[in-house]
Amino acid sequence: MQHVVVQEAAFDVGHEYTRLAELSDHVGGVSIFVGCVRDTAGDLQSLTLEHYPGMTEKMLQNLSAEAFERFHLAGCTIIHRVGTLGVGSPIVFVGAAAAHRAEALQATAFLIDKLKTGAPFWKCEQFKDGRRVWVEAKAADDEAAAFWS
Amino acid sequence: MAKIKVLYFASLREQLGYAEDIIDVPQAGFDIQSLITLLGEKKPQVKAVLTETPRLRAALNQTLVSFTTAVKPGDEVAFFPPMTGG
Numbered sequence: 610m611q612h613v614v615v616q617e618a619a620f621d622v623g624h625e626y627t628r629l630a631e632l633s634d635h636v637g638g639v640s641i642f643v644g645c646v647r648d649t650a651g652d653l654q655s656l657t658l659e660h661y662p663g664m665t666e667k668m669l670q671n672l673s674a675e676a677f678e679r680f681h682l683a684g685c686t687i688i689h690r691v692g693t694l695g696v697g698s699p700i701v702f703v704g705a706a707a708a709h710r711a712e713a714l715q716a717t718a719f720l721i722d723k724l725k726t727g728a729p730f731w732k733c734e735q736f737k738d739g740r741r742v743w744v745e746a747k748a749a750d751d752e753a754a755a756f757w758s
Numbered sequence: 759m760a761k762i763k764v765l766y767f768a769s770l771r772e773q774l775g776y777a778e779d780i781i782d783v784p785q786a787g788f789d790i791q792s793l794i795t796l797l798g799e800k801k802p803q804v805k806a807v808l809t810e811t812p813r814l815r816a817a818l819n820q821t822l823v824s825f826t827t828a829v830k831p832g833d834e835v836a837f838f839p840p841m842t843g844g
Binding site: 644658659660661663664667689700701721724725726727728729730731732733743744745746750 | 768820839
């Protein structure tokens with residue numbers, strides 16, 4: 610099972626966990642990562658996520674298929690939100706179900722590391738004083754993605 | 759001559775104030791870098807934005823490509839800054 614969605618609406622972590630956990634009796638572990646809007650200095654109003662419709666879904670489906678094959682998964686879920694989100698709001702859900710924990714944990718790390726720099730999303734921060742700043746890509750994110758190459 | 763659709767995203771779209779150009783290009787021997795040059799000749803504003811964006815990225819028909827990739831009539835080319843999802 611591979612489930613890839615780009616949406617504005619919030620997602621239900623419990624529902625997504627159950628979908629992965631109940632896939633098959635062979636599932637021995639489900640790993641989940643949820644990324645949310647961080648306010649580092651206490652001055653963030655909201656975060657807006659823009660994307661490239663069509664290409665985004667294609668890139669996420671490619672990533673899901675790669676993880677599914679590479680880590681022998683029973684299930685893989687990627688849900689990425691777009692639009693304007695408040696501080697603390699969940700942005701992205703990545704989940705992997707596998708027979709053993711190592712594959713599930715590695716697949717989750719692989720998916721989020723690759724997704725950050727490999728799918729066409731862009732973050733713009735809106736601050737309480739009215740400033741708007743496009744988030745710059747971090748070298749550490751490129752290095753994390755390269756780790757899996 | 760043939761037409762190519764060019765899309766701009768994120769900070770590029772915001773700086774330009776619009777999201778899309780349709781541009782006439784020669785039929786053959788044309789790549790992404792040539793497109794950047796041509797856009798720059800026709801639209802100084804686009805030239806400024808493309809040249810001032812650090813680590814500019816390009817996609818051809820919704821796949822990331824290098825600037826030496828050939829483009830052909832009917833293609834969709836997109837320019838954007840490095841991606842920051844997750």
